[in-house]
Amino acid sequence: MSVVISHVQKWTDPKLKWDIEKFNGVKQVVVPQSLIWVPKLFIYNSLDTKDMLTDNRYDLRVWHNGRVKINIPQFVTCICRLQIDMFPFDTQFCAIALASPLLNTEEMDVNATQPPPDSYFAGNAEWEVMNVTVRHMKFMEEGEYRAEIHYILHLHRRPIYYITVIVAPTFLISALSILGIFSPGSNDGPRSEKVSLGLGSLLALTVLLDIVAGAMPKSNSVPLLGI
Structure with a gap:
């Protein structure tokens, strides 16, 4: 499955807090990604992942309470297991699986929630996106737990062709x-x-x-x- 995703990450960094009164009422700033630590997540079931922006074009929005937000647009090709018994009237479930390459759940835990109501999911000429669900998982590696997130896409094939x-x-x-x-x-x-x-x-x-x-x-x- 090849998809274009716009993945939004939000987290709180206590070291980035500041007093609004001491900085002329400034509540938020936009800074380059290279200046701030960003939690590392990778799609481990992907064949290929391409960032749609270069490293020097990624920006972050930082609020005075330490809240940080970044939007990462990517082109991802994932591995999916297909059930083709009913092809071309089939429906498939394909996941985009994210995990941390190093940090455990005590150092970085991921709060998995359902996509917000204003999320936009589009198919193509052959596939229709029926639903997207989020599953929060943990796996053991070398005696410590790591967070794992699955974005599961429910796809329905358009059989008219x-x-x-x-x-x-x-x-x-x-x-x-x-x-x-x-x-x-x-x-x-x-x-x-x-x-x-x-x-x-x-x-x-x-x-x-x-x-x-x-x-x-x-x-x-x-x-x-x-x-």
Whole structure:
């Protein structure tokens, strides 16, 4: 699964507090990322992760009470386990899994909450995002617990392409082949007409089978489209 995410991280750093009255009522400032410590999280089930901004273009917003916020837009390609028995009428669950590479839960714990109501999730021409849930987990590594967050995407495949390009033509050609057996021919050569019709249908089915083979996911089970 390839997704573009805009991941917002918020945390409190006690060392960044200041008194508003001593700084002319300034309640918040925007500073470069290089000046402030940022909690390190990485997507450990990704094949590839690309930051959509260079390091010198990331900024943070800091409030007088030590509250810090950063927005990290990324392009991520994740590994997902697919269930293709009902392909192309299938739904899939794919997760974006984040964890800290070093810090344990005593040093940095992650508060996992559901996406806010104003969050924006968009699919594409083939997939529709039905829902996004958040699961907070912990795993043991070398005698200490580390926080792990799963953003689970519930995806539904839009089957209209496969219906119009593969399913409907296959049914039409199959019906034409069956009707061709019982169709009356002319007195000159009924057998030759039926043979030509059968060969034409067989050629069309061969082309469709090539499209089906390229469209179906590679798996040990036979999906619904193959049946």
